[in-house]
Amino acid sequence: MKLKKLRKISRRNALLLIAGFTGTAIFPSISFAQSNQALNRINEITKGLGATESDIYLDLPEIAENGNQVKVSFEMDSPMTESDHIKTVYILADGNPSPNVAKFSFTPEMGSCSATTRIRLSKTQNVYLLAENNNGQFLMTNAKVKVTIGGCGG
Amino acid sequence: MSSIKPRVKVPKEVSIDEIVEIKTLIRHPMHSGRMKDADGRTIPRQIINFFSAKFNGKEVFQMDLEPSISTNPYIVFQYKAKESGKFDFEWIDDNGEKYSISKEMVVS
Numbered sequence: 001m002k003l004k005k006l007r008k009i010s011r012r013n014a015l016l017l018i019a020g021f022t023g024t025a026i027f028p029s030i031s032f033a034q035s036n037q038a039l040n041r042i043n044e045i046t047k048g049l050g051a052t053e054s055d056i057y058l059d060l061p062e063i064a065e066n067g068n069q070v071k072v073s074f075e076m077d078s079p080m081t082e083s084d085h086i087k088t089v090y091i092l093a094d095g096n097p098s099p100n101v102a103k104f105s106f107t108p109e110m111g112s113c114s115a116t117t118r119i120r121l122s123k124t125q126n127v128y129l130l131a132e133n134n135n136g137q138f139l140m141t142n143a144k145v146k147v148t149i150g151g152c153g154g
Numbered sequence: 155m156s157s158i159k160p161r162v163k164v165p166k167e168v169s170i171d172e173i174v175e176i177k178t179l180i181r182h183p184m185h186s187g188r189m190k191d192a193d194g195r196t197i198p199r200q201i202i203n204f205f206s207a208k209f210n211g212k213e214v215f216q217m218d219l220e221p222s223i224s225t226n227p228y229i230v231f232q233y234k235a236k237e238s239g240k241f242d243f244e245w246i247d248d249n250g251e252k253y254s255i256s257k258e259m260v261v262s
Contacts, residue, residue, distance in 0.1 A: 069224045080234075096222050097188060104231075105216040109209065111173045111234025115217075118224040120186070151224075 038094035038128045042140065045090060051130055051138035058129050060143045064121060067151030073116035074129055076139075080106075086113040088132045095125025120151040158182060162243055164257040168235045176207070178229045180245050180253060186221035202227055202253075204246040210239040235261045 042051060057075040064070045078086045085108045091101040101119050113131075121127070128142045160180040168174050180202065187199030199221065207215040215231050227245075238261045244254040 073230070093222060098220065098222065100220045101222040102220060103218040105218075107214050109212070109214045109234065109236075110232055112232045114232055116228070116230035117217075118228045120222045120224050 036094065037099040038092040038126065041092050041099040042090075042128065042130050042138075045130060045132075046138045049138065051140035054131075054139035054141055056129055056131065056139060056141040058127075058141050058143050060127055060145050062144075063146045063148065065148045067121040067123070067147040067149055069118050069151070070121050070145065070147075071116065071118050072127065073114070075112070075114035076131060078113045078133070080108050080111055080113060082108050083134070085134050086131050087134050089113070089115070090128075090130040091117075091119065092128040092130065093119070093121060093125055094128070095123045096121065101127075121145055121147045122150045123147050158253055160243065160245060160253050160255045162241075162255055162257055164241055164259055166258070167260045167262060170235060170261055172235050173232050174235055174259075175230060175232055176241070178205070178243060179226060181226050182245075182247065184221070184223060184225045184227065188221070200248050202245045202247045204244075205229055206244050207231070207233075208242040208244075209233065210237070211242075235259065237261055 059073045061070065072091060074089065076086055078084065080086070086106050089104040089106065092099045093101050102117060104115050106113055124146045126142050126144050128140060130138060130140045132138050158181055160178065163177040165174050182202050183200065184202065185197045185200040187196070189197050191197055201219060201221055201223070203219050205217040205219065206213060214233060217229060219227060239259060241257045241259060242254065244252055246252050
């Protein structure tokens with residue numbers, strides 16, 4: 001009787017072990033899917049058209065000691081005239097709980113397409129900049145930021 | 155929430171066609187809805203979600219803010235001076251509360 005019981009437990013343990021293994025096998029694929037949330041969002045905004053990689057000045061620290069206050073600034077080469085200007089700039093992050101960080105709407109009156117703000121980053125991740133000009137074309141760039149202390153709480 | 159007072163830096167006198175830098179800062183906790191207080195309760199989301207700048211009544215710059223924007227939102231942008239006038243800045247938070255400030259700029 002006693003032996004039988006022992007065997008039963010060990011079988012359950014074996015099942016648990018298998019469950020554990022499959023769990024670890026599934027988890028990396030989940031985190032991989034999440035790491036692309038910014039690119040998914042870009043796909044959504046561009047309605048599947050995609051964006052051209054472009055040489056945009058995107059200034060972010062390489063290493064951010066505090067993820068609560070990460071200064072981000074960008075500047076784009078654009079004449080900013082009525083017929084040729086940048087309309088919208090999106091900042092997206094692939095490691096935050098939500099990919100959206102900020103959306104800037106520019107007008108030709110501004111004379112230049114540049115802005116600065118401070119953002120939160122929960123962990124080491126890529127920050128994307130997506131820009132749309134008045135002709136509906138999309139440009140993008142990205143930068144990797146190493147975060148020492150995350151900034152999303154919880 | 156009357157304690158919230160935005161701060162804006164606009165150059166007072168500029169020459170024509172000069173691109174000026176406008177710096178804005180507003181005191182706001184920007185609760186992302188993910189932080190917990192000392193008792194472990196989640197603090198509900200309460201952020202400034204919209205910022206706009208008008209010059210002489212015309213919309214020149216807008217920004218949509220998400221919970222990923224830091225506490226005390228700091229926004230800097232540029233503007234090409236063409237004529238003298240007044241800037242109107244406005245921030246709107248999740249409760250629909252509006253905070254605004256105006257600044258004059260003289261173009262010579």
